[in-house]
Amino acid sequence: MTDQVVFAGICKRYGTFSAVRDLNLGIKEGEFLTLLGPSGSGKTTTLRMLAGLEAATSGDILLAGRRVTDEVPEKRNIGLVFQNYALFPHMTVGQNVAFPLQMRRRKRPDIAREVDRVLEMTQLGPYKDRYPRQLSGGQQQRVALARAFVFDPSVLLMDEPLGALDRNLRDHMRLELKSLQERIGATVMYVTHDQDEALALSDRIGVMHQGVLQQTAPPGEIYERPVNSFVAKFLGQSVCLPAKRLERGKRSVLSVEGLDGRILVDAENDTCPDATGDFMIRPERFTLAAERPDTADVNAIRCKVETAVYLGAQVEVHLRAGAGAQVQVAVPAANAGDLAAGSGHWLTFRPSDGLYLRGV
Numbered sequence: 405m406t407d408q409v410v411f412a413g414i415c416k417r418y419g420t421f422s423a424v425r426d427l428n429l430g431i432k433e434g435e436f437l438t439l440l441g442p443s444g445s446g447k448t449t450t451l452r453m454l455a456g457l458e459a460a461t462s463g464d465i466l467l468a469g470r471r472v473t474d475e476v477p478e479k480r481n482i483g484l485v486f487q488n489y490a491l492f493p494h495m496t497v498g499q500n501v502a503f504p505l506q507m508r509r510r511k512r513p514d515i516a517r518e519v520d521r522v523l524e525m526t527q528l529g530p531y532k533d534r535y536p537r538q539l540s541g542g543q544q545q546r547v548a549l550a551r552a553f554v555f556d557p558s559v560l561l562m563d564e565p566l567g568a569l570d571r572n573l574r575d576h577m578r579l580e581l582k583s584l585q586e587r588i589g590a591t592v593m594y595v596t597h598d599q600d601e602a603l604a605l606s607d608r609i610g611v612m613h614q615g616v617l618q619q620t621a622p623p624g625e626i627y628e629r630p631v632n633s634f635v636a637k638f639l640g641q642s643v644c645l646p647a648k649r650l651e652r653g654k655r656s657v658l659s660v661e662g663l664d665g666r667i668l669v670d671a672e673n674d675t676c677p678d679a680t681g682d683f684m685i686r687p688e689r690f691t692l693a694a695e696r697p698d699t700a701d702v703n704a705i706r707c708k709v710e711t712a713v714y715l716g717a718q719v720e721v722h723l724r725a726g727a728g729a730q731v732q733v734a735v736p737a738a739n740a741g742d743l744a745a746g747s748g749h750w751l752t753f754r755p756s757d758g759l760y761l762r763g764v
């Protein structure tokens with residue numbers, strides 16, 4: 405399948421400051437792609453360049469194979485949804501949704517039919533004659549969505565569209581948004597700094613940092629196989645420690661700051677181009693054992709419990725390794741055993757559990 409959206413070597417500079425650097429990214433038709441990153445990493449600038457609201461300094465943008473780099477927003481046929489719904493307050497829900505069709509000079513009966521169809525899809529039929537002020541935040545956001553896709557845009561762009569909603573409504577709207585996107589088969593580029601939202605919604609996530617797209621991959625891959633320690637730390641919990649590679653072979657042997665002994669990592673988990681980098685492991689990969697395992701095939705670190713926090717299904721255990729590193733581990737509460745402060749344990753993990761990454 406060809407890409408619906410292509411960024412080819414896109415750069416955006418404001419004076420000497422680079423907001424987006426050499427962005428190369430394709431989005432497939434019907435794909436839900438999320439740009440995730442901290443504030444100021446260049447997500448909104450990227451979205452605005454695709455919408456035509458911001459001019460790229462260099463590079464090209466293609467929509468369905470057509471170069472649109474210098475085209476005005478109206479010509480790009482893109483739907484937009486922002487955090488502040490930007491509904492017209494003096495227009496009813498029906499009039500708000502009809503607006504993009506009127507702008508495109510569609511025939512009246514067509515407009516009426518399309519508005520009704522889209523209001524039904526977004527379960528807004530009963531609210532057609534209400535004004536935005538008579539709606540809840542979630543309902544207003546649904547109107548903004550309906551208005552963004554009523555004209556059958558080639559791509560839907562959403563910038564923190566759920567940002568103004570409270571937590572419960574956000575979780576609910578997230579599910580609605582995903583099922584609606586799947587039903588209409590829209591290609592979506594979504595911007596957020598909320599990692600849970602990105603994981604729940606996206607076919608692929610692109611993680612941005614200082615204007616550079618660090619990695620683009622499906623949620624599971626971003627979580628399990630981050631390409632560097634910035635991506636590892638930005639998405640989910642991790643233990644990330646500076647490390648040195650001592651040997652390389654079927655397994656890499658690392659010396660990790662704060663962990664005693666030699667740490668083994670499978671060759672395929674060693675993606676660091678340099679002899680110094682970061683050792684990274686997810687907390688759920690650890691096992692706590694009373695005895696040292698009697699195989700050299702497993703990494704085993706002597707630790708003491710500092711605190712253990714009971715969280716229902718899991719116990720979050722904060723440990724201190726003999727060599728000084730602080731490590732947080734999630735243990736199923738059912739087999740947590742004795743986790744009294746000061747008690748000694750072996751922290752174990754396999755060479756397939758940890759990664760040796762480029763430090764960022």
Ligand code: ATP
Nearest residue numbers: 418421423441442443444445446447448449450597
């Ligand atoms: P947030 O999550 O806070 O919206 P973001 O990742 O979307 O952040 P951008 O809005 O794309 O970040 O901004 C990227 C960088 O470009 C920021 O450092 C910002 O200050 C800078 N920037 C954005 N617009 C301009 C402008 N018009 N002039 C100068 N610098 C700008």
